[in-house]
Amino acid sequence: MLNSLLLEHLRDSESSWSCGRFGAIAEFHRDAGEPVTIAEQPFLSAATARGAIRIETPAALRPIAYETISKCIDSWGHGLALCLPRERARMYGRSVITELGPDREAVRAEDRDALLFDLGLGGGSAATCVRTPDAATIRLLRAACSKSLFEGAAGLLPHLPALSPHRVFISAAGRIEVYQPIPPQTGKSPDGPHTHVLPRLLARGRSHAATVPIPPGWVVAMTLYPPHPLRQGSGRPIAFHPARHAAFQALMDRYGAPALIAGKQAAARNEKVETREEGLGHRIGLRQQKWLQLQARL
Numbered sequence: 001m002l003n004s005l006l007l008e009h010l011r012d013s014e015s016s017w018s019c020g021r022f023g024a025i026a027e028f029h030r031d032a033g034e035p036v037t038i039a040e041q042p043f044l045s046a047a048t049a050r051g052a053i054r055i056e057t058p059a060a061l062r063p064i065a066y067e068t069i070s071k072c073i074d075s076w077g078h079g080l081a082l083c084l085p086r087e088r089a090r091m092y093g094r095s096v097i098t099e100l101g102p103d104r105e106a107v108r109a110e111d112r113d114a115l116l117f118d119l120g121l122g123g124g125s126a127a128t129c130v131r132t133p134d135a136a137t138i139r140l141l142r143a144a145c146s147k148s149l150f151e152g153a154a155g156l157l158p159h160l161p162a163l164s165p166h167r168v169f170i171s172a173a174g175r176i177e178v179y180q181p182i183p184p185q186t187g188k189s190p191d192g193p194h195t196h197v198l199p200r201l202l203a204r205g206r207s208h209a210a211t212v213p214i215p216p217g218w219v220v221a222m223t224l225y226p227p228h229p230l231r232q233g234s235g236r237p238i239a240f241h242p243a244r245h246a247a248f249q250a251l252m253d254r255y256g257a258p259a260l261i262a263g264k265q266a267a268a269r270n271e272k273v274e275t276r277e278e279g280l281g282h283r284i285g286l287r288q289q290k291w292l293q294l295q296a297r298l
Contacts, residue, residue, distance in 0.1 A: 002057055006044055010038060010046050010053070013034065015225065016225040020169045020171075021202075021207045021208070022206035023198045023202035024123070024196070024197045026195045028046075028051055030192065034048055034050075035048065035049070043055060044174075045107050050192040051180065051193025052193075055173065058084070058173070060084055060088045062082075062084070063080055063082055064081045065079075065256040066081060067281075069283055074290070075230055076284045076288070078225070078226070079212070079225050080224040080251055081220045082224070084221050086218065088172065089125040089219050091123065094127070097119055099115065100117060102114065102116070107177055111166065113133065114132055114133040121149065123202075123205075126207075131166040131177075132165035137163045140163070150199055164180075166178065166179055171221040171222055179193070227241070227247075237291075240295055264281040264285030265285070266282055267281070267282045267286045267288075
């Protein structure tokens with residue numbers, strides 16, 4: 001059931017994915033019509049010229065559907081977090097740059113002889129790595145081994161955008177690889193696969209944002225973002241896609257938190273709620289009701 005759902009969204013260019021932890025995230029997106037190679041064995045995977053994703057589903061994996069409040073008063077966020085018990089996340093939490101050898105687990109065969117380096121950003125649920133076959137880049141990375149990326153290896157950072165090794169973010173639920181160039185610090189993240197590494201957020205030591213309702217003892221190993229029902233225009237929602245909304249509500253019914261769902265149901269009945277979790281659902285439900293009522297009038 002879960003594999004079929006993930007494969008369905010892997011085939012959908014409107015779906016997006018992320019892997020990493022709070023403050024260090026890799027995102028996988030692709031355009032409609034962009035050439036892509038999708039495989040179902042030995043794991044689900046998709047690869048384009050700009051990046052790749054591989055998804056694993058260990059037995060302990062638990063999908064959690066969620067919705068969040070957006071800063072835009074007419075919208076909300078949503079996602080399907082693929083979670084593992086903290087003790088099963090099995091990442092190493094390295095704090096210094098470490099050479100790991102050839103990346104034999106690379107999604108594409110042509111990348112499996114390139115060398116993989118853990119950047120030592122810590123975290124129990126994800127490893128933040130770079131990969132390269134380039135001799136000059138390997139020498140620079142090896143010189144930085146056993147040092148902290150943001151402290152002892154500060155001389156490495158200015159060179160990374162020009163060198164642009166592949167970024168490889170790995171968790172117990174798979175990996176996302178980004179092949180596009182690293183933008184300069186003053187640049188904008190490119191469309192398609194890209195990464196964000198923000199030391200200020202990393203310092204908080206979280207596996208996920210506080211707004212994502214993950215039960216205690218669980219961590220997010222990867223997240224699927226199905227197509228959102230709202231289409232944006234000039235920074236604000238301008239159109240509602242009821243089929244997309246219905247599809248995600250089915251995920252909420254199957255994998256969502258009961259209190260959040262109860263709060264949304266109370267909003268639809270114009271009833272009050274009692275708990276904080278129900279209150280969040282109530283606020284989201286009111287926003288969704290506006291669009292559902294508008295759609296009903298069309």
